[in-house]
Amino acid sequence: MSVSVSVDAETNVVGLIGHPVEHSMSPAMHNAAFKELGLNYVYLAFDVPPERLEGAVRGAADLGIVGLNVTIPHKEAVMELCDELDRDAELTGAVNTVRFSRGKIEGFNTDGEGFLRALQEETDFDPRGTKSVILGAGGAARAVSFKLATEGADEIVIANRTVSRAERLAEELREKVGVKARAIGLDGDEIERELQDADLLVDATPVGMYPNENEPPLVTADQMREDLIVNDLVYNPPKTRLLEEAEKAGAVPVSGVGMLVYQGALAFELWTGEEAPVDVMREAVLEHLQ
Numbered sequence: 586m587s588v589s590v591s592v593d594a595e596t597n598v599v600g601l602i603g604h605p606v607e608h609s610m611s612p613a614m615h616n617a618a619f620k621e622l623g624l625n626y627v628y629l630a631f632d633v634p635p636e637r638l639e640g641a642v643r644g645a646a647d648l649g650i651v652g653l654n655v656t657i658p659h660k661e662a663v664m665e666l667c668d669e670l671d672r673d674a675e676l677t678g679a680v681n682t683v684r685f686s687r688g689k690i691e692g693f694n695t696d697g698e699g700f701l702r703a704l705q706e707e708t709d710f711d712p713r714g715t716k717s718v719i720l721g722a723g724g725a726a727r728a729v730s731f732k733l734a735t736e737g738a739d740e741i742v743i744a745n746r747t748v749s750r751a752e753r754l755a756e757e758l759r760e761k762v763g764v765k766a767r768a769i770g771l772d773g774d775e776i777e778r779e780l781q782d783a784d785l786l787v788d789a790t791p792v793g794m795y796p797n798e799n800e801p802p803l804v805t806a807d808q809m810r811e812d813l814i815v816n817d818l819v820y821n822p823p824k825t826r827l828l829e830e831a832e833k834a835g836a837v838p839v840s841g842v843g844m845l846v847y848q849g850a851l852a853f854e855l856w857t858g859e860e861a862p863v864d865v866m867r868e869a870v871l872e873h874l875q
């Protein structure tokens with residue numbers, strides 16, 4: 586679906602920079618939100634190769650663009666261009682939202698907060714005192730694990746294909762936040778043991794993502810406890826095979842669509858100062874995914 590917005594000489598511009606960007610849900614999600622609130626904004630997607638990043642960001646600031654979402658492969662490199670970083674960007678070492686404000690480039694990371702808000706909208710999860718098992722040690726796993734840690738989690742287990750990467754993340758979590766954090770591989774028995782007393786399982790790998798939606802999930806129903814919350818960060822398809830396994834186990838399945846919507850809603854609020862219409866944004870994403 587494409588949302589038509591009317592553009593005039595006073596239209597505020599926001600957008601996405603990444604490489605590639607053509608499959609992004611963000612233009613549909615944000616333009617639907619601007620239309621809903623009657624805001625004179627337009628959201629565009631800009632395909633920017635790494636060697637053009639600095640020129641694109643400084644040019645955007647000079648053009649009076651209000652702000653940008655930042656995606657692969659620029660989330661780390663854009664930090665160098667920011668004059669100020671929020672705590673989540675600093676902790677995770679990545680920026681997914683930029684705001685140009687009074688000559689300054691401000692960098693934020695809304696992924697972790699978006700993850701938590703979405704999870705709390707769908708479940709009664711409270712991170713304080715909990716144990717989580719996170720599959721993956723990339724950008725999404727970093728955002729999620731630092732958010733859980735700073736919100737009072739007791740224990741975080743990072744399970745990753747490349748164990749040395751999980752070890753580095755666990756060490757950072759221990760050193761920067763002081764949470765109990767350990768690294769393991771993707772061995773099924775070990776994951777099952779860790780899940781025995783875990784409250785939350787987050788899959789922060791692309792396993793099961795379109796067009797590989799039939800790929801076997803990393804964890805199956807027989808390894809899950811009944812009251813485990815299982816949050817797959819993959820949002821396409823909205824119901825992954827991992828979430829089907831969670832249903833089979835009587836566990837609590839949570840789709841990645843909510844995190845996508847809330848990380849966008851937080852960026853929307855940083856740029857416009859208005860409360861984001863999350864239901865309209867979710868509808869736009871779900872329509873776009875069909």
Ligand code: NAP
Binds near residue numbers: 750792794819845
């Ligand atoms: P990333 O930085 O590239 O990290 C990918 C992680 O997945 C790495 O830990 C990698 O392990 C692991 N991995 C990749 N392929 C695997 C496989 N076949 N089997 C086992 N592990 C595998 O990616 P990311 O940015 O963190 O994104 C990860 C997923 O989260 C993507 O599906 C993305 O769409 C989703 N995501 C969703 C949202 C949302 O709003 N819902 C936001 C951000 C990301 P190695 O270290 O061994 O390579």
